[in-house]
Amino acid sequence: MSVIAVPEIGAPVEARAQSRRLPVISLGIIATFVLVAILAPLISPADPYEQALRLRHRPPVWEERGSWSYPLGTDRLGRDLLSRIIHGARVSLAAGVLTVLVASAFGAAVGLVAGYYGGRVDATLMRVTDATLSFPVILLALILAVTVGPSFGNVVIAIAVILWARYARVIRGQVLTLMQLDFIAQARIAGAGAWRVITRHLLPNTLNTLVVLVTLQIGYVIIVEASLSFLGAGIPPPTPAWGGMIAEGRDVVTSAWWVSFFPGLAILLVVLAFNLLGDWLRDTLDPRLRQL
Amino acid sequence: MSFALGEAETLGLVGESGSGKSMTCLSVVRLVPRPAARIVGGVVRLDGEDLLTKSEREMQRIRGRKVAMILQDPMSSLNPVFSIGMQMREPLTMYHGLRGAAAVSRAAELLGSVRIPSPATRLRAFPHQLSGGMRQRVVGAMAIAGPPRLLIADEPTTSLDLTIQAQYLGLLKDLQAQHRFAMIFVTHNLGIVARTCDRVAVMYAGRIVELGPVRRLFTTPAHPYTRALLASIPRFGARRETLTAIAGQPPDLARLPAGCAFAPRCPDVMDRCRAEAPPETMAAAGHSTRCWLHAPAA
Numbered sequence: 001m002s003v004i005a006v007p008e009i010g011a012p013v014e015a016r017a018q019s020r021r022l023p024v025i026s027l028g029i030i031a032t033f034v035l036v037a038i039l040a041p042l043i044s045p046a047d048p049y050e051q052a053l054r055l056r057h058r059p060p061v062w063e064e065r066g067s068w069s070y071p072l073g074t075d076r077l078g079r080d081l082l083s084r085i086i087h088g089a090r091v092s093l094a095a096g097v098l099t100v101l102v103a104s105a106f107g108a109a110v111g112l113v114a115g116y117y118g119g120r121v122d123a124t125l126m127r128v129t130d131a132t133l134s135f136p137v138i139l140l141a142l143i144l145a146v147t148v149g150p151s152f153g154n155v156v157i158a159i160a161v162i163l164w165a166r167y168a169r170v171i172r173g174q175v176l177t178l179m180q181l182d183f184i185a186q187a188r189i190a191g192a193g194a195w196r197v198i199t200r201h202l203l204p205n206t207l208n209t210l211v212v213l214v215t216l217q218i219g220y221v222i223i224v225e226a227s228l229s230f231l232g233a234g235i236p237p238p239t240p241a242w243g244g245m246i247a248e249g250r251d252v253v254t255s256a257w258w259v260s261f262f263p264g265l266a267i268l269l270v271v272l273a274f275n276l277l278g279d280w281l282r283d284t285l286d287p288r289l290r291q292l
Numbered sequence: 293m294s295f296a297l298g299e300a301e302t303l304g305l306v307g308e309s310g311s312g313k314s315m316t317c318l319s320v321v322r323l324v325p326r327p328a329a330r331i332v333g334g335v336v337r338l339d340g341e342d343l344l345t346k347s348e349r350e351m352q353r354i355r356g357r358k359v360a361m362i363l364q365d366p367m368s369s370l371n372p373v374f375s376i377g378m379q380m381r382e383p384l385t386m387y388h389g390l391r392g393a394a395a396v397s398r399a400a401e402l403l404g405s406v407r408i409p410s411p412a413t414r415l416r417a418f419p420h421q422l423s424g425g426m427r428q429r430v431v432g433a434m435a436i437a438g439p440p441r442l443l444i445a446d447e448p449t450t451s452l453d454l455t456i457q458a459q460y461l462g463l464l465k466d467l468q469a470q471h472r473f474a475m476i477f478v479t480h481n482l483g484i485v486a487r488t489c490d491r492v493a494v495m496y497a498g499r500i501v502e503l504g505p506v507r508r509l510f511t512t513p514a515h516p517y518t519r520a521l522l523a524s525i526p527r528f529g530a531r532r533e534t535l536t537a538i539a540g541q542p543p544d545l546a547r548l549p550a551g552c553a554f555a556p557r558c559p560d561v562m563d564r565c566r567a568e569a570p571p572e573t574m575a576a577a578g579h580s581t582r583c584w585l586h587a588p589a590a
Contacts, residue, residue, distance in 0.1 A: 181368040182363045182364070182368045182369035183368060183369050183370050183371045185323070185369075186361070186363055186369050186370075186431065186434075187371075188355070189321055189361040189363075190356035190360070190382075190383050190386075190435075191352045191353065191355035191356035191387075192352075192356075192382075192386075193352050200382070201371055204371070204373045204374070205371070205373055207373075
């Protein structure tokens, strides 16, 4: 006698419902950091630039020499770490969001045009995309930093100049599939020109993908920006940037671990939150995008 | 190939898959997919104007307004992210400058004219909420928004249920009677041709091999290919073990034989067929064919 195991119907449904549940923790972390960034001047307990050399490397409040005036301790110039992390949230989030917006707008435009026109236009644009993808972001940013000097604007440009290519490639792939569908042909037969087909028919159908990609990439950009700042090619001091703050604590990790630890923790939390949110969005909006 | 259509006349375009039916339709509106295909010459005339000499911009004004098209697959012929109402308003705004409430009421009117029940409610529906037949009606409603002078229906009923097919064909005929547009009806289904068309063009390997009035073409087909097509219609009650098929495969369009393209499969093939392509000859008044069997004795 053979026994056929019939999977219980209840179980997978429940698992699915769970993945559909709003990622409250991620959203909470992101919302908190966004609020903190917006309200930074109001809520930061001290001036992030104010130095107090006599109070260098004060530990966080729960350590022996810690005090409530510096809840997370101070760095080597005696600046309040909590205030610097709060202001650093502005830099990181602004860099992340701005870069991704610039990159996605440009990349999506390239992808839409390449996919719509096909042929030689497509081939040319895609070769440029491939070339771009093969260029390391960090190297380009270092070159920019050395030649034009490090600044917030240059960081955004350096990352966006490389990052758009991913959008171009993914969106072009989607457009190629969409172009096979009759409603595009129908729109063209109805007299719609290239602009109308691209903006009214192709773009709205790629928005799901764009949203997923944007969310996943914000975390990535925050990491890249932090790496650049860590290397000294990013946001120049004394502006508080998380990556730069980690670099400042590098030499004293054994004696004053908090200087590097807390900015690192902030990066970890934000990036993790964006990645989890992105995963959730992908599973919900567009499960075909598993490979992203 | 060449054919002409009068007002409110229906031409059926039949032939095997890959015989160039859809390409013919797309060339009328100059939308053949490039670089795979290209219009090399000829004229497409609509109300006396040659469409092939028009600029792309002028063509855009003609598409939809004067020539409309219904495609085969209703599942993908509507944009999934917009409601029916939003999609219906688009051509109305483009062609007639209708906006706001005027566009909405006209859209509802059009949906009503393709016999969609409670059109005002349907405007808020999204394509995935409608059945295939419904969607194809919506496509039909959008096609007559012009209203066009020529409607090209590229196998509009192939993916519909049989009962819905008959309804949809009836609907198209009614719309034609009302708006008096000419219609090109592409299909594999000879039964549909018999019911809906005035004249039929039979295509083989990118050429019209026979063109004539429906009744005549069905009773006295001139071209062996047409005869073979008619013979392969399964008939009820006929005691047959197997379906009749045309032997062989359609030719590779990139390497057409020197003579008649149908020669390798033709039961009546002569030496001449393999050497020279037959010219267009008249089998009777209004009934032309490309076959040496009917060529005037030379």
